[in-house]
Amino acid sequence: MTTLEQKKQLTRWFSDLQTRICTALETLEAEAVPPQESTPPPGMFERKTWTRPNISPDQDGGGGTMALLKGRVFEKAGVNVSTVYGEFPPQFASEIPGTGENPNFWASGVSLVIHPLNPFIPAIHMNTRHIVTSQSWFGGGTDLTPTFEFIEDTTDFHQALKLVCDKHNADYYPRFKSWCDEYFYLPHRKEPRGIGGIFYDNLSSGPTEEDFENDFTFTRDVGEAFLTIYPALVRRHMNKPWTKEDKQRQLIKRGRYVEFNLLYDRGTRFGLKTDGNVDAILMSLPPEVNWP
């Protein structure tokens, strides 16, 4: 079972990752020469902390920090960390492994969604988390949603994730890639949300400290891969001009993103139905969307 020391390591890592991602995105904001007529100043993250209601008079329920940037490269970038604990509501406990006898949980993670202004820059989602019930496991992944698909981006994104996976286990990449394709799919549109990536859940190699270290290292590597590959993709497109039609196509593509998140995304629906922080949960929704 995850020790107190390990929990501290986890929250420290998720918090550090949030800081490093915010810095990386602010660097891109500063570096870009956006092709708009009037160039706004580089965007900076604004941070807001929130707390969950107390579980009992002498126990708090945890909370988190939302970081939100509205800039000239990223129309809306939200990077959230949270560490929450308490008891799962009875109606949801049944859906969560290891809650049979004891509904107590502890969960910590980082989650981001980035909606770039320039329609040639792909949108991206990344999340890594550690959950403790009477079992404990890691979950997470990252997937890319371009409006205009550039084969080189798709290849490089998948390649970066394959490298990370292969370092740990030859089975990971094919399994986590298929899982991602299955998960981020809109059945009513019969179309995928984007070009995929990896998705994993219930990752627990075993009960020892070494097993924890292995799985934690994998999760850290996913975070590092994001920090390497996404800025590289952004730099390829961030100074490209676009037309009104290009932008319109992006606004329509974003509609699909909203449909997925509100109709199917387990995290979104779960969070909203368990009194999660609405602003943090819905930070994933795009700033401007069209359903013509």
Add this chain to the structure above:
Amino acid sequence: MTTLEQKKQLTRWFSDLQTRICTALETLEAEAVPPQESTPPPGMFERKTWTRPNISPDQDGGGGTMALLKGRVFEKAGVNVSTVYGEFPPQFASEIPGTGENPNFWASGVSLVIHPLNPFIPAIHMNTRHIVTSQSWFGGGTDLTPTFEFIEDTTDFHQALKLVCDKHNADYYPRFKSWCDEYFYLPHRKEPRGIGGIFYDNLSSGPTEEDFENDFTFTRDVGEAFLTIYPALVRRHMNKPWTKEDKQRQLIKRGRYVEFNLLYDRGTRFGLKTDGNVDAILMSLPPEVNWP
């Protein structure tokens, strides 16, 4: 049980109502002097028919007609009629009255959602339908979603619906008004979708032809009330100028509309999960939306 002759009356009425609503909205388009800098020409409805896949080689599954207007008063107005029949998929049959022994159904109705350009004009939804399984019943209602609430509009809208209800049954208005308030509510936001109206379902006064006539007359009266009250509300506001801030407030309010329809609306979720016509179902989504 609904006879073939009654089914014909129903589809004729729903189709006539669609035509009359389209004409009423086109009249407003022509009449308005919108306060925008460049006045576009009045919008006209475009109609598109669709068919459901055949149930068997020699039985079709019905279909419908979508009418869509993008104009200078109504940024997006969709008025759909459909008559569909076949068998409910097993996983949904259990949710529908009268499908215990026989999953066959027949359903006909009209459904509209109007998103005005001018943020001072309220958005509106109206739907009336008749459903036949081993039972048969009417359902429907209408509710108003202003961005800026004008008390006079709220009063007159509710008053118009109360008149219709009271003509038929003194219980209807209080019951159907509360039902509407309960249904069009966003629990995660702890706020209503709009200012309400009426909502009714499973309306069946009894098995006789006279009972059918009574319920059908009530449903027709709801349609007539819409045709009277909504154009009156539109005329109050359609030539008012608005600011960028007013518009922004409307775009954010529309986000709540999307959240409701995709997270909670039974018709939307049901339609999408039973292979309904995606374009017709999602015609309710606003043309432009912001989640800042």
